[in-house]
Amino acid sequence: MNTRAPRNEGHPYQNPALTPDERTEDLLARMTLEEKAGQLFHTMLTMNPDGTLIETGDPAMVPMSTTDLLETKGLTHFNLLGSYGAREMALWQNALQERAAATRLGIPVTLSTDPRNAFTDNPGAALNAGAFSQWPEPIGLGAIGDAELVHRFADTVRREYLAVGFRVALHPQIDLATDPRWSRQSGTFGNDARLTGELAAAYIRGLQGDTLGSQSVATMVKHFPGGGPQKDGEDPHFPHGKEQIYPGGMRDHHLAPFKAAIAAGASQMMPYYGQPIGTDWEEVGFGFNKDVLTGLLRDELGFTGIVCTDWGLLTDAKILGETHVARAWGVEHLSPAERAAKSLDAGADQFGGEQCPELIVELVRSGRITETRIDASVGRLLREKFVLGLFDNPYVDIDAASRIVGNPEFTAAGEDAQRRAITVLTNRDTLLPLTGAPKLYLQGVRPEAAAAYGQVVSDPAQADIAVVRLSTPYEERANKFESFFHSGDLSFPPAELAALLDLMKTVPTIACVNLERAAVFPEIADHAAALLADFGASDTAVLDVVFGHATAQGRLPFELPRSMAAVAASREDVPNDTEDPVFPAGHGLTL
Structure with missing residues (x-):
């Protein structure tokens, strides 16, 4: 005391x-x-x-x-x-x-x-x-x-x-x-x-x-x-x-x-x-x-x-x-x-x-x-x-x-909010929520977290479902301090995008993109079996939504542009000003 x-x-x-x-x-x-x-x-x-x-x-x-x-x-x-x-x-x-x-x-x-x-x-x-x-x-x-x-x-x-x-x-x-x-x-x-x-x-x-x-x-x-x-x-x-x-x-x-x-x-x-x-x-x-x-x-x-x-x-x-x-x-x-x-x-x-x-x-x-x-x-x-x-x-x-600080009540409230904020962008053929214990191929997800939901496999060809977590792309800046401020191009590098699309051809893929800012990914939106956005969430929070253990309630707080050309043509002070966005502000599905 x-x-x-x-x-x-x-x-x-x-x-x-x-x-x-x-x-x-x-x-x-x-x-x-x-x-x-x-x-x-x-x-x-x-x-x-x-x-x-x-x-x-x-x-x-x-x-x-x-x-x-x-x-x-x-x-x-x-x-x-x-x-x-x-x-x-x-x-x-x-x-x-x-x-x-x-x-x-x-x-x-x-x-x-x-x-x-x-x-x-x-x-x-x-x-x-x-x-x-x-x-x-x-x-x-x-x-x-x-x-x-x-x-x-x-x-x-x-x-x-x-x-x-x-x-x-x-x-x-x-x-x-x-x-x-x-x-x-x-x-x-x-x-x-x-x-x-x-x-x-x-x-x-x-x-x-x-x-x-x-x-x-x-x-x-x-x-x-x-x-x-x-x-x-x-x-x-x-x-x-x-x-x-x-x-x-x-x-x-x-x-x-x-x-x-x-x-x-x-x-x-x-x-x-x-x-x-x-x-x-x-x-x-x-x-x-x-x-x-x-x-x-x-x-x-x-x-x-x-x-x-x-x-x-x-x-x-x-x-x-x-x-x-x-x-x-x-x-x-x-x-x-x-x-x-x-x-x-x-x-x-x-x-x-x-x-x-x-x-x-x-x-x-x-x-x-x-x-x-x-x-x-x-x-x-x-x-x-x-x-x-x-x-x-x-x-x-x-x-x-x-x-x-960090007591169980506060921790549980934060974890619940992580789940609520997740936003479902697409859900082709009502794939979500998943049921049973499927074979899971993972990228960007900790295997120890996923093991509670299904069988983790190392070969996508052997998987029933792939679960991939992605970060919003950004340009690398040489300055150490500025490197923390993720700026510039919002589109995925060609090699990374090609690898993702190849995976999606191999196995139905659930992609979850962490949106620290808007991102440009029309190809991912077109080919993912289901597409989610998170705004800060643990692997467990994302998997709980994927398997129906928690309800995603998020709606996009900004639009997701179709191209960097559309971003460049938009006005900096005007909300949701890009032409033909992939997803408009306010978009979000209920599972």
């Missing part, structure tokens, strides 16, 4: 009987400029696998030192990278909070995380579930389209996060997947703006509750004002994907889910990297864009919460040993300090993925930014810490963490 008492020297900001506003005002008045500057940065941190704090020299994706970040630079907002055991994460977060409590003012840490309850493992977007319950990707929740299920999912995530100390979710991602090539589609709910808004509201309420409080996980909704319409479907993490365009004039369509999120009480908002081209907005990345952050988000939509930029807007950084330029699209010519000033002027409160508070000190002391402006953002950030109860009890129960 947690028996630690919160730090209390009798200062008003340490008094839980006062309001968050009163406590914030008192604490802010006690802070030095350097301490305020540290609050404006929300950066990455890792831990050692045994739950101890990481320091200089320890292995990490990017070099880091807990002591330097917390005590020297004064940061108190951290995004944990990596997957670890629940008990070890709880140990680490308590050690981190103890270290924070020993600083001059004892400001507790706000710990955040990217999504970590599904199958994606991309250090720039989401983490594999590991110890946590494993659900389909958000795109699979969109395929199911059930707001009650999304609320249950988010409430489960909330309880798992609270058990290990996560108090900010760097999600939901409520962009619309309008360009079939875009690499971030699996984190969305699809391209239906109305449904996305409905599911976003359920998600936010599941994590935060009706009001933000001590049992809440704050949501950082992303990516305002809607990622997705990226030129040629590339991603603005990288210079060749920086342009965001609206050739179909559907800017308001992409904005609609964010209006629903604000109405649901979203606590924080993350603007995307994209640089809008050909609009009435300034042609600079959204994190620097006053037209968008102040004119649209604050003034027009009335958002009063925290605005945290996406990661890495100010300085160049090494990731996986390779140098990546700052994602300062449209303001590349500015210095890091000038970029920070422009972002603050635009309306941002905090810089994601950066750790350079000295820039803020320099800006204030030079007169470029007033301390009053800094106080406005620091006040928002501190107030949320008080509302979340971090000053009153920042610690977690280490034993409870192991009992709660």
Whole structure:
């Protein structure tokens, strides 16, 4: 159990009987400029696998030192990278909070995380579930389209996060997947703006509750004002994907889910990297864009919460040993300090993925930014810490963490959702569901999983049925970090496609394609005995649907194009815009 008492020297900001506003005002008045500057940065941190704090020299994706970040630079907002055991994460977060409590003012840490309850493992977007319950990707929740299920999912995530100390979710991602090539589609709910808004509201309420409080996980909704319409479907993490365009004039369509999120009480908002081209907005990345952050988000939509930029807007950084330029699209010519000033002027409160508070000190002391402006953002950030109860009890129960995270109830709910999200695209001659114990030839399926359903054979000529699991094709990118962002061509390479078609001629073949984004496979659709799509599912989940032990309820959250030529001719901001798709959005059969 947690028996630690919160730090209390009798200062008003340490008094839980006062309001968050009163406590914030008192604490802010006690802070030095350097301490305020540290609050404006929300950066990455890792831990050692045994739950101890990481320091200089320890292995990490990017070099880091807990002591330097917390005590020297004064940061108190951290995004944990990596997957670890629940008990070890709880140990680490308590050690981190103890270290924070020993600083001059004892400001507790706000710990955040990217999504970590599904199958994606991309250090720039989401983490594999590991110890946590494993659900389909958000795109699979969109395929199911059930707001009650999304609320249950988010409430489960909330309880798992609270058990290990996560108090900010760097999600939901409520962009619309309008360009079939875009690499971030699996984190969305699809391209239906109305449904996305409905599911976003359920998600936010599941994590935060009706009001933000001590049992809440704050949501950082992303990516305002809607990622997705990226030129040629590339991603603005990288210079060749920086342009965001609206050739179909559907800017308001992409904005609609964010209006629903604000109405649901979203606590924080993350603007995307994209640089809008050909609009009435300034042609600079959204994190620097006053037209968008102040004119649209604050003034027009009335958002009063925290605005945290996406990661890495100010300085160049090494990731996986390779140098990546700052994602300062449209303001590349500015210095890091000038970029920070422009972002603050635009309306941002905090810089994601950066750790350079000295820039803020320099800006204030030079007169470029007033301390009053800094106080406005620091006040928002501190107030949320008080509302979340971090000053009153920042610690977690280490034993409870192991009992709660990934417990049987949560695991079963996630596995059920995996099955529900599977989408049946074709079922020739009503082959499905299979019966009996057929001889099974497998590709991409673990034999030990299939053995419970039939006799596994190694020769397709001896099989009654082949079961093949496939992944959405993508172009290999040379850069290590970019290799995690699956982009480009959606069609199967000719040799792989020919081998699949040969198999289908040899034996009736059930193909299941994991759709992390749309895929182009008309030939597979024509020749498979049955064709399924999954959005994150175990082999057992897929086989349960194939054999009728579970019911697939998914409907396509986007269309599946007929050719890459049709994709190239479509408009990036328009949903379901390819000519003569193989399967339209919303398609799905009931077995």
